[in-house]
Amino acid sequence: MANFVLLHGGRHGGWCWRRVTTRLRAAGHEVHTPTLTGSGERAHLLTPHIGLDTHVRDLAAVFHYEDITDAVLVAHSYGGMVxxxxxxxxxxxxxSLVLLDAxxxxxxxxxFDLNGPQRADAMIALANQxxxxxxxxxxxxxxxGITDPADRAWANARMTAQPLKTYQDPxxxxxxxxxxxxxxxxxxPSSLEPHxxxxxxxxxxxxxxxGYRVLSAAHNAMVTAPEALTTLLTEVLASE
Incomplete structure (x- = not known):
């Protein structure tokens, strides 16, 4: 059995991993799904001063205070930066570190460096507007990539804002x-913008x-394809 730490991406929270968490725990694994400051159930802490380093310290603190060792760290999207x-x-x-479309x-x-100037300009304009x-x-x-109406409504009710600073910080x-x-x-196929x-x-x-693997799922595979993602994660363990 393994320790899994599942880290969400931008504008999400630990909630997004619920379907994968249920499956991993049913198989006997220990699972942690931290939520970064200002996101999800911690949205009330959102301030302009939250940056990438804040989130890095969030994750490191979870490992320290929960005494997590020998972990499979899975990071999604923006979570790869963290x-x-x-x-x-x-x-x-x-x-092992698993970067899920991250x-x-x-x-x-x-x-913003990684996304390119066009995407960066669009995000800054959105923040200003x-x-x-x-x-x-x-x-x-x-x-x-969440297209099922019920799933989309469930996720939309939980999506939160993202401090612009977290995307600007090197x-x-x-x-x-x-x-x-x-x-x-x-x-x-990816549901995100090209490139x-x-x-x-x-x-x-x-x-x-x-290592490099392809998963037939949308960007939010933890919501749209939890069974396939769980299988892939357990295969990672078996191949070590």
């Missing part, structure tokens, strides 16, 4: 993430230190 930064502190507690930064790169200049409002779950050192046993999982995660996909496919 996980790769936190690995500088928690790598000795992580057996960013894979080098030191000094921000989400609908987020008081400092936060990105919740997105419709359909953007993440990553700190990430060398321990790059040198650690890891796997990049590409969701195909949004191309850099992460290309980097992982080209780097022999990082």
């Amino acid at each position: 996980a790769c930064g936190a690995m500088q502190q928690i790598a000795d507690r992580v057996r 960013h894979l930064p080098h030191e000094g790169e921000s989400v 609908s987020g008081e200049g400092w936060y990105i409002p919740p997105a419709d779950a359909g953007r993440y 990553s700190g050192p990430t060398d321990r993430a790059w040198s650690h046993p890891g796997l990049f999982v590409e969701c195909v 949004l995660l191309d850099r992460a996909r290309a980097r992982s496919a080209a780097d022999t230190r990082i």
